[in-house]
Amino acid sequence: LKPDSWFDQGAGPRYVQLRRRLEEAIHSGVLPPNSSLPPEREIADITDLSRVTVRKAMHELVQQGAIEQRQGSGSFVRESTARVEQSLSHLTSFTEDMQQRGLETTSKWLERGVFLPTEEEISVLSLGDDESVARIYRLREAGGQPMALERAALPLSILPNPLEVTTSLYATLDQIGHRPVRAIQKISAINLESTEAELLNVAEGTAGLRIQRLSFLEDGRVAELTRSLYRGDAYDFVAELQLSG
Ligand code: 16G
Structure with missing residues (x-):
């Protein structure tokens, strides 16, 4: 564990390198669940790092x-x-997915209301002249643990009153006869930035998945443009593949 042997000048701050090193030890089972870590002082001694760095x-x-x-x-x-395994072949909602696993869902509302649309919203949601947009931004939790940050935009013709959404967006859409039946989803890898990481209760820079879902009603109208940030350490997405042709 001596610094010369494994601290790399170019690999970022030393506390980050130490954190990664400890993460590796945890993930590989060198430090199994419930095992104790050496005291801060001892880690500082072994690594030749300051206690401040170790504490960080x-x-x-x-x-x-x-x-x-x-x-x-x-x-x-x-x-x-616990990692959540999520199918990519069914158009389900967060609430349904978590309920299926016996997990209770809660939301922290970060934004909910009617707004002037962005250029992108106008074009993607095919909004008419002077048409506003319904927006919902929330931190989604399951079993008391933050799982995802989700920002949804919908035409008012689909969701006239965003304040009606108190728990599940899809349940509300179902009630008003606007449940999406088809969606296109795009998944990209990202590193969570400080504000998002803080809300999701993980360290800045932790891996995350950015998922964009564009969903449609039976009649072909766009229902929703949603961008979500899922915790990379809590999700596995699974798709069934078939030989084409
Ligand atoms: C899922 C969807 C999101 C949808 C939400 C509705 C993904 C990546 N995203 O989180 O597009 O708006 O479910 O959930 O799966 P709700 O009905 O529980 O509010």
């Missing part, structure tokens, strides 16, 4: 939910975050 790395691991600090007895590796 440990703090991020706590934030990520990888370790927990128990009063008076030190730091322990937590049971790993």
Whole structure:
């Protein structure tokens, strides 16, 4: 663990390198769940890093939910975050997906209302002249754990009153006869920026998945443009593939 042997000048701040090193030890099972980590002082001694640096790395691991600090007895590796396996072949909602797993969902509302549309919303949602847009931005939690940040935009002709959405967007759309039946989804890899990472309770730079869903009604109208940021450490997306031709 001596710094010369594994700290790399070009690989970012040393607390980040130490954090990654500890993450590797946790993921590979060198430090199994419930095992204790050496005290900060000892890690500082072994690595020749300052205690401030060690504390910073440990703090991020706590934030990520990888370790927990128990009063008076030190730091322990937590049971790993349950990963959610999500099918890519069914058009389901977050609430339905989580309910299926017996997880209760909650939302923190970051924005909900009627707004002037952006150029992109006008073109993607085929909005008419002077037509406003319904927007919903929320932090989605399941089983008390933050899972995704989701920003949805819908034409008012599809969702006239966004304030009606109190739990599930799709349940509300269902009630008013506007449940989407088809969607195109695009998934990209990203690193979560500080504000998003903080809301999702992971360290800045943690891997995430950006998912864009464009959904349509039976009659072909665009229902929704939603951009979501899912925690990379909590999701596996699974698709069934068939030989074409
Ligand atoms: C899912 C959808 C999102 C949809 C939401 C409705 C993905 C990537 N996104 O999160 O497009 O708006 O479900 O969920 O799956 P709700 O009915 O629980 O509000």
